[in-house]
Structures are given as structure tokens and as C-alpha cells.
Amino acid sequence: MTQEEKTILLQDLCARSPYGVICxxxxxxxxxxxxxxxxxxxxxxxxxxEYVELDKCKPYLRPMSSMTPEEFEEYTKLIxxxxxxxxxxxxASPESFDYLNKKMFDYRGLxxxxxxxxxxxxxxx
Numbered sequence: 001m002t003q004e005e006k007t008i009l010l011q012d013l014c015a016r017s018p019y020g021v022i023c024x025x026x027x028x029x030x031x032x033x034x035x036x037x038x039x040x041x042x043x044x045x046x047x048x049x050e051y052v053e054l055d056k057c058k059p060y061l062r063p064m065s066s067m068t069p070e071e072f073e074e075y076t077k078l079i080x081x082x083x084x085x086x087x088x089x090x091x092a093s094p095e096s097f098d099y100l101n102k103k104m105f106d107y108r109g110l111x112x113x114x115x116x117x118x119x120x121x122x123x124x125x
Contacts, residue, residue, distance in 0.1 A: 022124070064106060
């Protein structure tokens with residue numbers, strides 16, 4: 001795993017950790033991440049009761065394509081209009097990113113990069 005990949009994965013996990021992101025480790029299976037050590041690039045997994053190196057841990061995320069019509073409607077309500085030079089554009093708000101993190105959507109494209117796995121149906125209900 002490159003340093004750039006580690007950085008984007010750490011950024012993503014830090015944003016999702018309050019919502020109970022689940023990761024898998026080839027030695028232990030699946031567990032919720034409860035602590036992230038950015039300096040040492042390790043995560044603490046509750047069910048394993050130990051730290052796991054970042055490059056051995058893959059979070060389960062939902063592809064953006066799995067968003068239901070109801071979720072899409074909720075999400076679009078969080079997009080805010082902003083005016084730049086008399087031109088109005090719709091922009092993502094901090095609340096919209098919080099929504100995507102809470103619902104575990106892969107808006108950073110970690111799944112196609114091999115840094116995350118597709119969440120099983122109902123995994124985050």
C-alpha cells in the first residue's frame with residue numbers, strides 16, 4: 001500500500017469512526033473500528049481486542065450506486081446553493097459528507113482502488 005493510499009484510507013476511516021465502520025482483517029474476520037492511531041497507522045478493532053496495521057484492514061463500504069431513492073432524496077436536501085460571481089451552483093455541505101459517512105457510502109472510490117470491500121446487504125442497519 002502506497003503512502004498516498006494509506007493517507008486517503010486514514011482520512012476516510014477517521015470520518016467514519018463515530019458511525020461504527022466495520023473492517024475485516026485476514027487473521028480475525030470482521031470488527032468495528034473503535035480507535036485510530038494516525039501516527040503509527042494502526043486501527044483498534046473492538047472484537048479483536050487488539051490493534052491491526054492499516055494495510056491489513058479493509059473497511060466495508062456501500063457503493064454510491066446502492067443508494068436508494070429515499071436516501072438520494074435525503075442526501076440532495078443537504079446540498080446547498082452557493083453564489084460565485086453572480087452564478088448559483090449547488091455544493092456539498094459538511095452535513096452532506098456526514099450523511100455519506102454515516103450511511104457508509106464510498107464517495108472517495110476506495111472500493112475500485114482495492115482499499116475497501118463492498119458491504120453486505122443490511123450490514124449497517
